[in-house]
Amino acid sequence: MTGRSKQANKSEILAKIKTLPALEPLNEQDLKQLLRISKIVRYDPGALIVDEGDYEGWIYYLISGRARIVKKGAELATLQRTGDVFGAVGNIETGEQAVSVYALDETICLKINMSHVDGLPTENRYVFRYLIFRGFAEVLAKRLRITTDRYLKAKEEIERLKKKRR
16 A cells, blocks of 8 residues: 555545544544544554453444354344444443454444543543543444344244243
């Protein structure tokens, strides 16, 4: 890749980061500060991004590509929208990663270490934490809706099978 296409690619990535729903409220200066404590990481297809059971404090925002979420070998979901979040969102309670995440295609993520956020000046620390945890709340609410729907469908199927046995 030439220097020019790398620069164009970097500009495209930065433009996408500015549109992440969780980061939209940030002004240019705050966004630059957040990017200084973050990493933009590119993963090859099939690469392990997050390993179930590991202890880490990274939060990942999907910039491009697709990522597969797996729990104990079973695929749970595919993330493919710019701004989808994973990583530390699953380990708020235990500190341990609840799932594994694999890149399905070439995948680019914004990777933020929560311990670096905690080291920011007080005002920025609270702003960034608020935005990150608000994003978590939205993700968890969506996942709860999906889980509830699956539970209700499974319950209906169990009842249907019970009636059929009788």
